[in-house]
Amino acid sequence: MLNDTSTNKLLSVKKRLKQALAAQKLSALNAASKISPKPVEDVTLFRDAVKDVTPLTASPDTLFKLKPKPIPLQFIRDEQQALVDSLSDHYIPAHELETGEELLYLRDGHSPDILSKLRRGHWVIQAKIDLHGLISDEARLYVSTFISDCKKRGIRCVRIVHGKGLGSRNREPVLKHKLRGWLMQKDEVIAYAEAKKQDGGSGAVIVLLKA
Structure with a gap:
C-alpha cells in the first residue's frame, strides 16, 4: 500500500500532466486561429479590389457573338x-x-x-x-x-x-x-x-x- 507521501506525489504528477495537456490544447487553438481565413476580412478586401470595375449588363454569350458584316x-x-x-x-x-x-x-x-x-x-x-x-x-x-x-x-x-x-x-x-x-x-x-x-x-x- 502507498503511504500518504507517495499518494500526494502521485496526485501532484497527475495535476501537472493535466495542466500541460490543457496548455498544449490552448496553444494549438491559438495557432489554428492564426492560419484559418477570416471570411469578413476577405470579403472586404475583394470588394475594395473590384470597386472600380463596371459590371457587365449582358450575358457573355451575347457579348462575344461576332456580328456578320452587312451585305452591300x-x-x-x-x-x-x-x-x-x-x-x-x-x-x-x-x-x-x-x-x-x-x-x-x-x-x-x-x-x-x-x-x-x-x-x-x-x-x-x-x-x-x-x-x-x-x-x-x-x-x-x-x-x-x-x-x-x-x-x-x-x-x-x-x-x-x-x-x-x-x-x-x-x-x-x-x-x-x-x-x-x-x-x-x-x-x-x-x-x-x-x-x-x-x-x-x-x-x-x-x-x-x-x-
Missing part, C-alpha cells in the same frame, strides 16, 4: 446595272470583218496572226459560259460580269455558247448578233472567232482577252 446589296445592284449599261444593243462597230454569218473580230492595232492562231486553237480555253435560256438583258449582264471576272483572274481565252437560235422566234440567232456587238464594246476583248465544230461551231464563239 445596293452596291452590288449598282455595280451590275453599271455593267449592263456599259453595253449597248445598238453599237455600230467602226472595224468589223466581213465574213458573212461567221463571228470574227480583231481589235484595231493588233496583228492578223492573232485571228489565225485563235481559229486554229492556239490558246487553251480556260473558262466558258452558256447563254441558253437567257433573255437579252440577262445574257448581257452575264457576259459583262464573266469577262470582268476573267480579267481579274488573268484568264486569256474563253468560250461563250450563244446558241444557233433554233428555239427562238423566227428561228433567228438573236443572242449571236447581240453578242458580237457586246464583245466589241469590251476593252478586254482583243479578238474572237467562231468556235470549231467540236466546241460548238456556229453556236459558240472563242474570245481572246488582254493579258
